[in-house]
Amino acid sequence: MATKSSASAKHVPAFERHGLSDEQLVSMLRTMLMQRTLESRGFQLNRQGKIPFASASEGHEAVQAGAAMAFHRGSDILVPYYRDLGLDLGIGLSADEVLLSLFARAGDLSGGRQFPHHYASRELGLHSISSVIAAQLPHAAGAAYAIKLRKQTGRAVLVTFGDGATSEGEWHESLNFAAIHALPIVFLCENNEWAISTPLSKQMAQPDVHKRAAGYGMPGVAVDGMNPVACYKAVADAMERARSGGGPTLVEAKCYRFLSHTTDDDDRTYRSREEVDERRKNDPVPAFERLLIENGVLTADAVAELKREILTETNEATDRAEAMPYPLPRDLYSKVYADTYEPWR
Amino acid sequence: MAVMNNVEAVRATLYDALKNDDRTLILGEDVGARGNVFLITKDFVNEFGPERVIDTPIAEASIVGIAVGMAMEGLRPIAEIQFADFIYPAFNQIVGEAAKTRYRSNGEYTCPLVIRTPYGGGVRGALSHSVSIEALFYHVPGLKIVAPAFPADVKGLLNASIDDPDPVLFLEHKKTYRLIKGEVPDGHYTIPLGKANVLKEGSALTVVSYGLYVHWALEAAQKLQEEGLSVEVIDLRSIRPMDKATILESVRKTRKLLIVHEDNKFGGIGAEISAMVAEEALFDLDAPIRRLCAPDVPAMGYALPLEEEYMSSPAEMADAMREMVRF
Ligand SMILES: Cc1ncc(C[n+]2csc(CCOP(=O)(O)OP(=O)(O)O)c2C)c(N)n1
Numbered sequence: 230m231a232t233k234s235s236a237s238a239k240h241v242p243a244f245e246r247h248g249l250s251d252e253q254l255v256s257m258l259r260t261m262l263m264q265r266t267l268e269s270r271g272f273q274l275n276r277q278g279k280i281p282f283a284s285a286s287e288g289h290e291a292v293q294a295g296a297a298m299a300f301h302r303g304s305d306i307l308v309p310y311y312r313d314l315g316l317d318l319g320i321g322l323s324a325d326e327v328l329l330s331l332f333a334r335a336g337d338l339s340g341g342r343q344f345p346h347h348y349a350s351r352e353l354g355l356h357s358i359s360s361v362i363a364a365q366l367p368h369a370a371g372a373a374y375a376i377k378l379r380k381q382t383g384r385a386v387l388v389t390f391g392d393g394a395t396s397e398g399e400w401h402e403s404l405n406f407a408a409i410h411a412l413p414i415v416f417l418c419e420n421n422e423w424a425i426s427t428p429l430s431k432q433m434a435q436p437d438v439h440k441r442a443a444g445y446g447m448p449g450v451a452v453d454g455m456n457p458v459a460c461y462k463a464v465a466d467a468m469e470r471a472r473s474g475g476g477p478t479l480v481e482a483k484c485y486r487f488l489s490h491t492t493d494d495d496d497r498t499y500r501s502r503e504e505v506d507e508r509r510k511n512d513p514v515p516a517f518e519r520l521l522i523e524n525g526v527l528t529a530d531a532v533a534e535l536k537r538e539i540l541t542e543t544n545e546a547t548d549r550a551e552a553m554p555y556p557l558p559r560d561l562y563s564k565v566y567a568d569t570y571e572p573w574r
Numbered sequence: 575m576a577v578m579n580n581v582e583a584v585r586a587t588l589y590d591a592l593k594n595d596d597r598t599l600i601l602g603e604d605v606g607a608r609g610n611v612f613l614i615t616k617d618f619v620n621e622f623g624p625e626r627v628i629d630t631p632i633a634e635a636s637i638v639g640i641a642v643g644m645a646m647e648g649l650r651p652i653a654e655i656q657f658a659d660f661i662y663p664a665f666n667q668i669v670g671e672a673a674k675t676r677y678r679s680n681g682e683y684t685c686p687l688v689i690r691t692p693y694g695g696g697v698r699g700a701l702s703h704s705v706s707i708e709a710l711f712y713h714v715p716g717l718k719i720v721a722p723a724f725p726a727d728v729k730g731l732l733n734a735s736i737d738d739p740d741p742v743l744f745l746e747h748k749k750t751y752r753l754i755k756g757e758v759p760d761g762h763y764t765i766p767l768g769k770a771n772v773l774k775e776g777s778a779l780t781v782v783s784y785g786l787y788v789h790w791a792l793e794a795a796q797k798l799q800e801e802g803l804s805v806e807v808i809d810l811r812s813i814r815p816m817d818k819a820t821i822l823e824s825v826r827k828t829r830k831l832l833i834v835h836e837d838n839k840f841g842g843i844g845a846e847i848s849a850m851v852a853e854e855a856l857f858d859l860d861a862p863i864r865r866l867c868a869p870d871v872p873a874m875g876y877a878l879p880l881e882e883e884y885m886s887s888p889a890e891m892a893d894a895m896r897e898m899v900r901f
């Protein structure tokens with residue numbers, strides 16, 4: 230990948246890189262482009278009738294790429310939610326794993342059992358989740374407790390969720406417990422202003438999730454969720470605090486969901502095109518591309534090359550996954566318990 | 575061998591677990607300074623510290639949910655729900671999360687977790703301190719459910735539950751806590767989950783039960799023995815997995831089956847046992863299967879007549895046994 234140093238660019242907008250190297254910035258852009266490409270592949274495959282379901286996180290790329298860059302692979306633990314493909318990719322998930330999940334093939338990390346993007350990998354530190362809103366929050370607090378009990382300083386848990394999830398009791402219970410025990414954990418809210426068709430105003434009376442942190446006795450931080458570098462900085466600071474025994478933080482990234490909730494949803498039934506078009510102007514992916522080009526981090530040609538590379542990777546992974554076998558009917562019966570299990574039938 | 579009641583057996587087993595395995599910890603309401611409302615964990619916090627004997631907020635969903643996260647990270651949490659009546663907020667974490675962790679991650683993550691809770695009535699516990707919850711959970715593959723009746727079984731089954739690599743709901747009948755005493759072997763031992771115990775051999779009727787009613791069924795069966803009627807009594811011990819083989823073997827011998835449980839009848843444990851026996855051994859039976867269970871009402875009451883009407887008794891069980899033997 231061609232990168233070039235930023236010194237000579239002209240009329241550069243103010244660009245705070247918060248210590249990120251060119252290589253790291255490019256890696257973040259790559260994650261964002263990869264996320265977008267893979268997710269539109271999911272929608273295409275659904276429309277072609279090849280897969281039953283897909284979801285997307287367009288509008289969440291910046292917060293996820295930033296948060297992933299703040300994650301220490303090999304020691305931190307990620308407890309994500311279903312709309313976190315970019316975060317999963319950013320900590321090391323591969324395109325092949327994504328396509329196997331979309332196609333529900335036997336080689337999928339859940340063995341074809343779960344909806345797309347419910348990955349689990351001990352190697353990546355990526356926790357297994359269900360689709361149940363906010364159910365992963367207590368698990369994250371428990372994982373953080375395990376880190377603290379074992380006095381493993383230098384490790385922390387990153388747990389993510391949507392704005393809608395903050396209405397659940399388990400959300401409250403987990404922040405409360407984490408604050409009581411000063412756990413090494415960062416609560417990252419990807420506030421996209423919608424929970425399927427329910428707007429923020431019907432989810433909460435005041436729209437700032439991070440302000441609730443005060444009520445638990447932990448710091449709360451808001452960040453522009455369309456700015457990947459700012460998101461990196463907010464999450465990195467919070468993770469560093471957590472790793473060094475400083476306790477939990479609630480970070481709220483203000484982003485937006487550009488597409489329908491999933492392929493089974495139609496957002497035209499509950500929000501205007503004007504609203505969506507207006508918010509599209511803030512699309513973080515082309516904005517970050519431009520920022521890196523204008524600052525000379527990489528050239529327009531290099532970006533185009535990167536996109537071609539990602540498309541090729543996606544196409545190849547699509548072909549490979551499609552050619553892979555489904556799980557067998559008998560696989561329904563495995564992994565119920567550790568021991569051999571004879572289900573009553 | 576020491577003689578213990580069920581509270582002492584739970585306590586001794588938990589103590590050994592904390593002592594011998596530093597992956598174990600206890601979390602629940604009032605388990606620390608108070609030592610649990612039945613004093614099961616009394617003084618544990620002084621010996622093992624508040625990091626391993628955690629007084630949690632009153633938040634059952636996260637008591638279980640946090641324990642799930644700990645278990646996924648290799649600890650061996652023993653979560654306590656203060657009374658089974660308060661387990662409902664944790665339903666999602668037990669059924670949707672703990673029981674499915676292994677399955678949904680294709681074995682990548684597991685959930686070796688024990689959830690202990692006191693249940694059951696006959697203690698003037700009123701509407702919200704008397705409930706039986708087993709039927710709400712036994713529908714769930716991925717979960718194991720244990721309901722011991724005797725101190726020695728409490729120890730062996732609790733040890734097995736703590737050692738088990740999957741989530742176990744461990745039900746302790748409150749009325750047996752101090753009422754039931756028995757010899758408990760020294761040292762560490764386990765009783766396999768899913769193995770019923772034939773407490774009394776008999777030839778004319780099989781009675782299957784668990785928990786408090788095991789004691790009453792045994793008392794009734796002994797009375798019938800004096801009358802010359804031979805009744806076999808099986809203590810299920812584990813509700814899931816269920817020991818189908820022991821039940822079927824017994825029923826094929828006695829040719830009659832009575833199930834007694836404290837929980838109400840509709841959709842209860844007895845329903846599954848009856849259906850299973852009907853499917854597998856109908857033509858070995860000489861009488862219709864009978865279930866002696868609580869009436870189909872929301873709860874037992876606080877007033878003594880409302881509690882007694884809800885609960886069965888050794889005398890009522892003896893009557894049912896006589897009728898069936900003579901059928
Ligand atoms: C406990 C529970 N209730 C309802 C649902 C159905 N559901 C799926 S996604 C969703 C909206 C969640 O919104 P939010 O938390 O803001 O996350 P987003 O999808 O916007 O990223 C709902 C209601 C669910 N999965 N779990």
Ligand SMILES: [Mg+2]
Pocket residue numbers: 391392393419420421422423424425
């Ligand atoms: Mg949302």
